[in-house]
Amino acid sequence: MASERNLFASTAKAKGRRPYFFDDPAVDKLLAITMAIAGELSVTRERLDTVERILSSKGLLSALEIDEWRPDEQAKQERAAIRQEYIARVLMILQNELEELEQQKASADYEALQKELADSGA
Numbered sequence: 257m258a259s260e261r262n263l264f265a266s267t268a269k270a271k272g273r274r275p276y277f278f279d280d281p282a283v284d285k286l287l288a289i290t291m292a293i294a295g296e297l298s299v300t301r302e303r304l305d306t307v308e309r310i311l312s313s314k315g316l317l318s319a320l321e322i323d324e325w326r327p328d329e330q331a332k333q334e335r336a337a338i339r340q341e342y343i344a345r346v347l348m349i350l351q352n353e354l355e356e357l358e359q360q361k362a363s364a365d366y367e368a369l370q371k372e373l374a375d376s377g378a
Contacts, residue, residue: 285349292346 278284311317327335344351 285353288349289346292348296342296346 278287308317308319308322312319
């Protein structure tokens with residue numbers, strides 16, 4: 257089942273510059289993160305509702321049993337891994353920006369080194 261979850265994990269990056277709608281780019285980033293969370297939550301709620309309805313209609317599990325269930329250690333560890341993947345997807349906008357800044361810095365450092373070498377006559 258964990259491998260099925262990876263099918264839904266999106267790590268694709270949009271090409272080109274990111275459009276900004278507000279005067280402060282930080283507000284755009286916060287909005288993007290909020291919308292990512294809202295999208296994730298909406299899908300999760302629909303899937304959970306589906307599972308609960310199927311289980312209830314087959315007489316396999318009641319809402320009370322779901323509410324009272326407590327995860328064992330393995331379930332806790334699996335949930336922690338799922339949570340980390342989820343947070344990475346939600347915060348992808350910040351990770352993408354960090355990577356872009358690192359790439360710009362590396363390019364600037366490289367250009368500065370080229371200029372320094374050219375100026376020294378090497």
